[in-house]
Amino acid sequence: MTSTLALKSVTRRFGKVTAVDALSMELREGELLAVLGPSGCGKTTTLRLIAGFERPDGGEVYFGDRPVSALPPERRDIGMVFQNYALFPHLTVWQNVAFGLQMRHLPRVEVARRTAEILGRVQLGGMEDRYPRQLSGGQQQRTALARALVINPQILLLDEPLANLDAKLREEMRFFIRSLQRDLGITALYVTHDQAEAMVLADRILVMMHGVVQQLDAPEAVYRRPATAEVASFVGLSNFLPGEVATSGGGLLSVQTPHGALLCQGPDLPAGAPVQVMVRPESIRPAAAPESGNHLAGVVVERSFLGNLTDYRIEAAGATVLRVQVGGASAWSVGEHVALGFEPADAWGIPDHG
Amino acid sequence: MAVFFVAPYANMLLISFLTPGSGQPYALPFTLANYARSVTDAFNWRVLWNTCWYAALTAAICLVLAYPLAYRLARARGRAKAALLVIVLSPLLLDVVIRSYGWMILLADNGLINQLLRKLGLHPVQLMYNAFGVVVGLTHVFLPFMVLSLLGSLETLNPDIELAARSLGARGWQAFWRVVWPLSLPGVFAGTVLVFVLAASSYVIPSLLGENAVLTMPLLIAQRVLTVFNWPSGAALAMFMSVFVLGLVGVYAVLMNRAMRGLR
Amino acid sequence: MGRGSRWLGVAVGAVCVFLLLPIVVVILTAFNAGSYLRFPPQGFSLRWFVSFAHNSTFTSSFLFSLELAALATALAAVLGTLGALFAVRHAGRWANALRLLMVAPLELPAILTGVALLIFFYGIRLRTQGLMTLLIGHTLICIPFVFLAVSVVLTHFDTNLEEAARSLGADGWRTFLRVTLPLIKVGIVSGATLAFVSSFGEFPISLLLSGVQATPLPLQLFDYLRFSFDPTAAAVGTVNIALTVSVVLLTERWVGLESLYRGGRR
Numbered sequence: 049m050t051s052t053l054a055l056k057s058v059t060r061r062f063g064k065v066t067a068v069d070a071l072s073m074e075l076r077e078g079e080l081l082a083v084l085g086p087s088g089c090g091k092t093t094t095l096r097l098i099a100g101f102e103r104p105d106g107g108e109v110y111f112g113d114r115p116v117s118a119l120p121p122e123r124r125d126i127g128m129v130f131q132n133y134a135l136f137p138h139l140t141v142w143q144n145v146a147f148g149l150q151m152r153h154l155p156r157v158e159v160a161r162r163t164a165e166i167l168g169r170v171q172l173g174g175m176e177d178r179y180p181r182q183l184s185g186g187q188q189q190r191t192a193l194a195r196a197l198v199i200n201p202q203i204l205l206l207d208e209p210l211a212n213l214d215a216k217l218r219e220e221m222r223f224f225i226r227s228l229q230r231d232l233g234i235t236a237l238y239v240t241h242d243q244a245e246a247m248v249l250a251d252r253i254l255v256m257m258h259g260v261v262q263q264l265d266a267p268e269a270v271y272r273r274p275a276t277a278e279v280a281s282f283v284g285l286s287n288f289l290p291g292e293v294a295t296s297g298g299g300l301l302s303v304q305t306p307h308g309a310l311l312c313q314g315p316d317l318p319a320g321a322p323v324q325v326m327v328r329p330e331s332i333r334p335a336a337a338p339e340s341g342n343h344l345a346g347v348v349v350e351r352s353f354l355g356n357l358t359d360y361r362i363e364a365a366g367a368t369v370l371r372v373q374v375g376g377a378s379a380w381s382v383g384e385h386v387a388l389g390f391e392p393a394d395a396w397g398i399p400d401h402g
Numbered sequence: 403m404a405v406f407f408v409a410p411y412a413n414m415l416l417i418s419f420l421t422p423g424s425g426q427p428y429a430l431p432f433t434l435a436n437y438a439r440s441v442t443d444a445f446n447w448r449v450l451w452n453t454c455w456y457a458a459l460t461a462a463i464c465l466v467l468a469y470p471l472a473y474r475l476a477r478a479r480g481r482a483k484a485a486l487l488v489i490v491l492s493p494l495l496l497d498v499v500i501r502s503y504g505w506m507i508l509l510a511d512n513g514l515i516n517q518l519l520r521k522l523g524l525h526p527v528q529l530m531y532n533a534f535g536v537v538v539g540l541t542h543v544f545l546p547f548m549v550l551s552l553l554g555s556l557e558t559l560n561p562d563i564e565l566a567a568r569s570l571g572a573r574g575w576q577a578f579w580r581v582v583w584p585l586s587l588p589g590v591f592a593g594t595v596l597v598f599v600l601a602a603s604s605y606v607i608p609s610l611l612g613e614n615a616v617l618t619m620p621l622l623i624a625q626r627v628l629t630v631f632n633w634p635s636g637a638a639l640a641m642f643m644s645v646f647v648l649g650l651v652g653v654y655a656v657l658m659n660r661a662m663r664g665l666r
Numbered sequence: 667m668g669r670g671s672r673w674l675g676v677a678v679g680a681v682c683v684f685l686l687l688p689i690v691v692v693i694l695t696a697f698n699a700g701s702y703l704r705f706p707p708q709g710f711s712l713r714w715f716v717s718f719a720h721n722s723t724f725t726s727s728f729l730f731s732l733e734l735a736a737l738a739t740a741l742a743a744v745l746g747t748l749g750a751l752f753a754v755r756h757a758g759r760w761a762n763a764l765r766l767l768m769v770a771p772l773e774l775p776a777i778l779t780g781v782a783l784l785i786f787f788y789g790i791r792l793r794t795q796g797l798m799t800l801l802i803g804h805t806l807i808c809i810p811f812v813f814l815a816v817s818v819v820l821t822h823f824d825t826n827l828e829e830a831a832r833s834l835g836a837d838g839w840r841t842f843l844r845v846t847l848p849l850i851k852v853g854i855v856s857g858a859t860l861a862f863v864s865s866f867g868e869f870p871i872s873l874l875l876s877g878v879q880a881t882p883l884p885l886q887l888f889d890y891l892r893f894s895f896d897p898t899a900a901a902v903g904t905v906n907i908a909l910t911v912s913v914v915l916l917t918e919r920w921v922g923l924e925s926l927y928r929g930g931r932r
Contacts, residue, residue, distance in 0.1 A: 125835075
């Protein structure tokens with residue numbers, strides 16, 4: 049696969065703060081890559097470096113194999129959707145969308161044709177003469193999308209584009225953006241702090257923290273095999289059981305913990321190395337008696353019924369409190385003793401550097 | 403652009419500070435004699451005192467007149483607000499000379515008001531070419547500035563605050579005095595300072611409505627510069643006046659700060 | 667509430683009357699047939715306007731003032747806007763200094779500025795008492811209005827909009843023309859309106875800088891009023907009022923009156 053965009057150890061500092069620290073990554077043609085991270089992790093700065101609104105203090109940004117750090121934003125052939133949409137308030141929907149085409153000095157007829165086409169695509173036909181303030185949030189969002197897409201950019205950059213929409217619309221728009229991007233075959237970089245959004249939309253997810261890439265992988269891999277404990281906690285809920293490696297090999301670890309020996313998947317590690325066994329709440333099954341696989345004993349301390357699942361807090365040995373989620377209704381009550389079991393395939397060992 | 407703008411100002415400061423000895427317009431050597439003369443002359447002090455007294459009076463009257471208007475304006479919406487704004491702003495946009503002329507027509511010895519008094523069988527009163535006329539004129543000219551300053555404070559005030567005070571048992575007047583008034587003090591401060599400074603440096607009003615009966619600092623300075631052609635003396639007087647007015651504003655700011663302590 | 671707000675209404679009404687009274691009186695005098703305004707008025711007449719039209723000192727002053735105000739406003743619009751762009755977009759000592767400087771002519775008594783300019787022009791041998799010196803003085807007075815109004819708009823300006831334009835392929839200059847300028851137009855227009863109006867009515871600066879061959883209208887009117895009460899002055903004033911009102915109405919049509927007051931607010 050060819051890479052459309054590459055960052056080679058790009059660094060950007062603001063005063064004493066290093067917002068982006070020697071970041072390297074590649075974007076494959078036609079993929080949608082989500083940059084996921086908590087606020088202040090440097091993800092927006094990364095986007096602005098790619099767009100050309102920021103200049104790197106070190107490293108280089110490549111479009112294809114062309115370095116672009118010296119190019120101003122208007123010559124980079126990007127489309128960008130801003131968090132607040134940044135629609136021109138003095139221009140109509142039509143004028144907003146046509147803006148980029150006019151800047152490229154395209155013939156009038158083509159500007160009209162392409163603008164009409166994209167507006168149809170984002171279901172804004174009939175809204176051409178409205179001003180941004182006369183549109184709903186969702187319509188403004190689609191206008192911003194159309195404006196960025198109509199110029200058929202090499203790369204589409206999206207900066208938290210759904211953050212200002214209400215929950216229900218946000219969910220609809222995820223699928224809308226996803227199918228639009230696939231249909232147009234456009235390469236896209238999508239910045240978000242919402243892990244569910246990243247999961248639904250992305251071909252691959254880049255998890256970023258403190259200006260550093262923590263992991264770059266497919267959504268499922270990020271969820272099931274997080275590179276660090278921080279990634280695991282940021283992406284979904286997780287339980288951590290600390291221990292030491294007893295044996296390792298063939299992608300399987302045996303870990304000695306206060307709860308007894310536990311088996312999990314994980315990278316090969318030397319015996320005695322500190323390790324965190326990570327288990328997702330939905331992978332743990334509470335039962336009356338121990339079943340096959342890993343198991344540990346605990347007492348139910350809290351139970352909440354959430355409709356599609358039941359959420360337990362269960363105290364195990366050493367005052368470790370585990371989150372356990374069971375699909376649908378489940379009838380363990382507070383104070384009951386339970387045996388918790390999980391499969392080695394659902395547990396992941398993370399080297400513990402702390 | 404910087405050159406065009408900075409130069410006259412830099413020069414202004416320079417000239418004002420240099421104050422060379424008397425000559426034709428001005429000449430060397432450097433001297434402080436102009437300043438000495440300005441500060442020691444009792445006549446200058448009397449004119450300065452008058453100037454500040456009229457300005458302070460104007461600021462106080464403006465405050466009293468502007469407050470209800472600003473209060474109303476802060477709560478008005480839509481068309482009513484636009485109409486009130488037009489009324490407040492319109493005098494601001496008109497030539498001061500013309501506004502003074504309007505007052506001359508009203509206040510002159512045989513002006514409208516005295517005609518009315520005569521018709522009612524009363525004695526005509528001298529309303530112009532005295533302090534009264536000057537203060538009326540100044541108040542009229544600077545009232546809009548006061549309204550706008552107060553409006554800035556009152557508009558940001560959440561109207562619910564007053565309702566909250568009422569809900570706690572405060573009467574209308576109490577709610578105003580204990581809650582609205584203290585919260586509007588920054589606007590009061592800004593407005594009174596602005597009006598005071600503007601009124602103290604006004605030229606047209608005291609000259610048209612005061613004629614020879616009222617002499618203020620700006621008149622005196624212009625006279626020195628234009629008629630007597632003693633530029634150094636005029637510049638020294640100008641500096642003297644600026645420093646004095648700024649000093650007064652400074653003292654006032656300290657006092658107001660004490661009153662507003664709770665607001666920061 | 668009821669009684670309190672009624673008193674408030676009365677007070678507001680009285681202050682409004684006070685504000686409008688002299689203006690109304692000037693207009694009434696101008697249309698009044700007699701040489702003094704009396705009760706009852708002595709009938710409608712345009713004779714004072716005719717007298718104004720035939721008075722060449724007044725008409726030439728009027729035209730001169732118009733020219734002066736238009737030129738000063740145009741200069742101030744450009745300089746004030748540039749200054750605001752710099753001051754708002756840059757942090758640091760220079761921007762702060764510029765900010766102070768740009769509003770200084772409004773804060774300092776105009777009569778002092780006039781004195782300073784007079785001495786300065788003499789010092790640099792610039793021929794005093796002409797259009798040039800008046801224009802510089804008036805531009806100085808006009809700049810703060812534009813600067814303040816544009817600054818207000820710029821501080822609320824979303825810089826993402828400029829970035830969006832850049833991302834769509836507009837270079838710096840076209841971004842300014844197509845996005846920034848149309849969006850700060852409100853500030854420029856309302857600032858320029860206030861600038862025009864205050865230049866047209868400016869007195870102290872003109873007093874010190876004008877000469878025999880170039881007398882702005884307020885000065886001419888002032889001189890006239892010191893010797894006579896003739897309602898020709900009222901006619902001049904009424905024409906002035908009409909001009910100001912139409913400038914403001916044009917602004918209202920263009921950018922809205924609210925912006926005039928917001929932009930012009932100190």
